[in-house]
Amino acid sequence: MERKLxxxxxxxxxxxxxxxxxxxxxxxxEAVKSGYDSYLVIEKGLVQGIKKLGEKWEQGSCFxxxxxxxxxxxxxxxxxxxxxxLKSKAGRKNLPRVIIGTIEGDIHDIGKTLVATxxxxxxxxVIDLGVDVKSDNFVKMAKKYEPRFLxxxxxxxxxxxxxxxxxxGLKKANLRKKxxxxxxxxxxxxxxxxxxxxxxxAENAISAVKVAQREIGHESKRK
Amino acid sequence: MSPKESKKSILDLSRRRALLFxxxxxxxxxxxxxxxxxPPELWNLSHPEIVLxxxxxxxxxxxxxxxxxxxxxxxxxLKKSGIEKKMDxxxxxxxxxxxxxxxxxxxxxxxxxxxGEFLEPVGKVKYKDLKKAFSGQAEILRSAGIDLFxxxxxxxxxxxxAAIEGVREVSSLPLFICMTFEKKSKGYFTLxxxxxxxxxxxxxxxxxxxxxxxxxLGSKEMIKxxxxxxxxxxxxxxxxxxxxxxxxVKGKTVxxxxxxxxxxDVLKMLKLxxxxxxxxxxxxxxxxxxxxKSLTGLEYKPSGL
Numbered sequence: 001m002e003r004k005l006x007x008x009x010x011x012x013x014x015x016x017x018x019x020x021x022x023x024x025x026x027x028x029x030e031a032v033k034s035g036y037d038s039y040l041v042i043e044k045g046l047v048q049g050i051k052k053l054g055e056k057w058e059q060g061s062c063f064x065x066x067x068x069x070x071x072x073x074x075x076x077x078x079x080x081x082x083x084x085x086l087k088s089k090a091g092r093k094n095l096p097r098v099i100i101g102t103i104e105g106d107i108h109d110i111g112k113t114l115v116a117t118x119x120x121x122x123x124x125x126v127i128d129l130g131v132d133v134k135s136d137n138f139v140k141m142a143k144k145y146e147p148r149f150l151x152x153x154x155x156x157x158x159x160x161x162x163x164x165x166x167x168x169g170l171k172k173a174n175l176r177k178k179x180x181x182x183x184x185x186x187x188x189x190x191x192x193x194x195x196x197x198x199x200x201x202a203e204n205a206i207s208a209v210k211v212a213q214r215e216i217g218h219e220s221k222r223k
Numbered sequence: 224m225s226p227k228e229s230k231k232s233i234l235d236l237s238r239r240r241a242l243l244f245x246x247x248x249x250x251x252x253x254x255x256x257x258x259x260x261x262p263p264e265l266w267n268l269s270h271p272e273i274v275l276x277x278x279x280x281x282x283x284x285x286x287x288x289x290x291x292x293x294x295x296x297x298x299x300x301l302k303k304s305g306i307e308k309k310m311d312x313x314x315x316x317x318x319x320x321x322x323x324x325x326x327x328x329x330x331x332x333x334x335x336x337x338x339g340e341f342l343e344p345v346g347k348v349k350y351k352d353l354k355k356a357f358s359g360q361a362e363i364l365r366s367a368g369i370d371l372f373x374x375x376x377x378x379x380x381x382x383x384x385a386a387i388e389g390v391r392e393v394s395s396l397p398l399f400i401c402m403t404f405e406k407k408s409k410g411y412f413t414l415x416x417x418x419x420x421x422x423x424x425x426x427x428x429x430x431x432x433x434x435x436x437x438x439x440l441g442s443k444e445m446i447k448x449x450x451x452x453x454x455x456x457x458x459x460x461x462x463x464x465x466x467x468x469x470x471x472v473k474g475k476t477v478x479x480x481x482x483x484x485x486x487x488d489v490l491k492m493l494k495l496x497x498x499x500x501x502x503x504x505x506x507x508x509x510x511x512x513x514x515x516k517s518l519t520g521l522e523y524k525p526s527g528l
Binding site: 059060061062063064065066068069105106107110132156157159186187 | 260341
């Protein structure tokens with residue numbers, strides 16, 4: 001890789017580490033003008049920064065503010081870099097789509113929004129349905145947008161039972177096999193996911209990204 | 224008891240013996256059938272007899288301080304459930320219920336929790352909005368007749384400081400404040416990355432009378448944190464741990480720790496120089512009773528002496 005590009009990617013990486021949204025936007029605009037490969041700038045620049053922050057977060061050497069601001073910087077950069085990609089149909093098809101929401105009866109949004117932000121910062125197209133999402137609405141939106149992943153978030157133990165209703169709704173609508181259901185939130189666990197017939201479980205926002213990426217890897221291998 | 228007397232008495236009293244706060248309110252309300260998703264504060268209006276019963280149980284168990292059922296009753300938090308118009312009534316009624324359960328010589332703490340909003344730039348709210356929400360709730364609690372303030376579960380130092388400033392705008396009553404810390408490889412930090420020692424220092428500067436920690440950690444994990452806090456401040460310290468770490472059993476969160484082992488851990492923290500102890504998530508009157516029992520006959524060396 002030529003030195004100039006390498007330096008440029010490092011600048012993108014640093015903008016994310018510093019949580020500097022304006023800098024990320026400026027660099028993204030510059031990249032589009034200079035004709036750099038948008039995917040390269042996203043993957044080798046911005047996303048590397050958020051990956052690093054994720055690692056630091058897992059180690060306990062950075063905290064929620066750095067993670068959120070870093071993710072915001074990535075998102076801002078990606079939205080500019082995506083413009084040329086999205087103009088082509090092929091590009092649009094390449095972005096794995098996720099629908100996410102907090103389950104009916106539960107208004108906790110911090111964790112859910114963080115997962116949505118991290119997924120979107122890592123190149124997923126995220127449709128965030130918000131909190132207290134009715135089971136029917138999850139099914140309706142899944143039908144309309146045909147996502148690869150449906151992410152259900154819960155913090156309350158009794159309302160998390162509503163996740164079962166979403167899965168039943170998906171079966172009735174013949175959508176169950178067309179997408180992967182991922183559950184998360186403080187009381188969720190791998191055994192909970194198995195108990196209700198969900199496909200995937202993620203412990204936190206970083207793991208949600210890893211789990212989704214791993215799943216995409218598996219799918220593309222099978223194909 | 225006039226506010227001035229109570230300020231003197233609870234802080235003075237704590238120099239002579241350890242004082243007990245109550246245990247969880249939410250855990251108890253759920254056991255009485257509060258549906259998940261319903262704001263617990265609404266039960267002050269719809270089920271006052273149950274809230275009263277819980278307060279009385281904690282008093283009978285030996286708590287010196289009971290906390291009003293107003294953890295989520297700031298305007299910003301109530302707004303999330305669309306019931307902010309009931310703020311005045313919810314807080315007033317909560318104090319009335321607690322007062323009814325509180326005999327002479329015991330204390331009613333006006334309980335205040337986080338707003339659930341993040342400050343800029345992570346979130347959208349401004350410092351002055353938080354301060355306003357806290358002072359609004361504090362004023363209702365104060366005028367309804369509490370003895371002290373108990374601000375809890377603060378995961379952002381800046382929000383905690385806004386709470387102290389908000390309370391101090393309307394009252395000089397004793398102010399207890401608990402942050403909630405997670406254990407990380409490099410020590411104890413809040414969700415926002417605030418570290419223990421500097422947090423406690425800033426809380427003191429802002430006007431807190433008692434500082435400490437609640438929630439997130441179980442009693443065993445909180446012992447180490449208590450010693451870190453003790454080294455960090457000369458203010459009296461309060462701890463309100465959870466009943467161990469939550470486990471998920473058949474889709475329900477349960478706290479498996481037994482009252483005796485909880486009380487044993489609390490006793491260790493009191494011996495380290497902690498002045499006030501109570502319980503957070505998963506604790507019941509049984510836990511407070513057990514601490515009270517284990518304190519009997521204990522020669523207590525209060526903090527700072």
